[in-house]
Amino acid sequence: MVSSTGHQQIDDRQQEGTSVVETQMRSGNGKALKLMRKVRSGRLRLPITLSVVLMSLNIALMVFWIVLAAQIYWWTALTIGTVVFALILVGLTFYLILTIKEVRLSQRQSDFIDSVTHELKTPIASLKLYLETLQLHSLSDEKRGEFYETMKVELERLDHLISQLLEVKRLDALGMESDPEDIALEPLIRHCARVECNRRHLEVDQIFEFDFEPTVIHTRRILLEMIFRNVIDNAIKYGSAQPRILVQVRLSKGGRVITRIMDNGEGVDPEIRKDIFKIFYRGESELERRKTGTGLGLYIVKTLVHLLGGKVTVHDRLDESGSVFAIDLPGSAES
Secondary structure: OOOHHHHHHHHHHHHHHHHHHHHHHHHHHHHHHHHHHHHHHHHHHHHHHHHHHHHHHHHHHHHHHHHHHHHOOOHHHHHHHHHHHHHHHHHHHHHHHHHHHHHHHHHHHHHHHHHHHHHHHHHHHHHHHHHHHHHHOOOOHHHHHHHHHHHHHHHHHHHHHHHHHHHHHOOOOOOOOOOOEEEEHHHHHHHHHHHHHHHHOOOHHHHEEEEEOOEEEEEOHHHHHHHHHHHHHHHHHOOOOOOOEEEEEEEEOOOEEEEEEEOOOOOOOHHHOOHHHOOOOOOOOHHHOOOOOOOOHHHHHHHHHHHOOOEEEEEEOOOOOOEEEEEEEEOEEOO
8 A cells, every 4th residue: 555645656657657758749749740741842842843844845835836837737737736735735634633632642641650650659658657557556446446447448549449440441341241220220329429428438418419300221230330439439529628419310301311410619621521531631730639530430431321322411510619410321210
């Protein structure tokens, strides 16, 4: 057993260890961020400059060819040459677009690696610190229980990350080992909300408000669970300091079930609303992020929703600040 002074020393050591980890990460972040920006700028500048120069040269040659051929009445040559120059210009434009897309994908992959590295190192560093403390100090049963609970949370965080990485790898074949069935949406969404709240040690009743019309969707259960767990996880993560989430399910005409998950966060910038569903995309720099994550959750949502013949969109709430994620899936009224 240790005294209260000993407990205080342990707490101080925990905070100091956490601070050391954060300080070490932040100390390199400034330089790394500047270097990353320079590298990314260089990657885009070269193909853009080269493409612009080649396009300008192509246009100049095309104009010269048109003027020259028109003066000496080479109408056949003029037509063929103009078409060839136009095709070259189209090809260069297409090359530029593809290059920019590839560079941006490479940037998102780099951000993803940074993010996954951070997401792995943080809980591992925390687990190492708690294990060292347990080895070096004699703790009370209460304090030891607190440590075990914290370590369990960190392990669950690692498990969630690894599960997401594995899910992305097998999205196309996910759930194929089971047969589709009629799934009532209300109990499934309540289950997903409860799982995500338990993972964060939150109370469902304090976070969620539900407004359901009885509906069913004919599909594989695992697909719906992954869709709604990821959207609910996103709503909790990007809600306010005290998140409040409204889940509304409505049956629309034409056999469509519309599920709206509304948070009370800052909302999503209209300029990036399409980008947030891209793989590896994060709305802010990985080195300056305020929220944990890998940029996989919403990509999984969009992929699975499309696989089920639906669509997912995001817009602002009308009654207060926050975002609304609307998931439109084929379904029917619950009989």
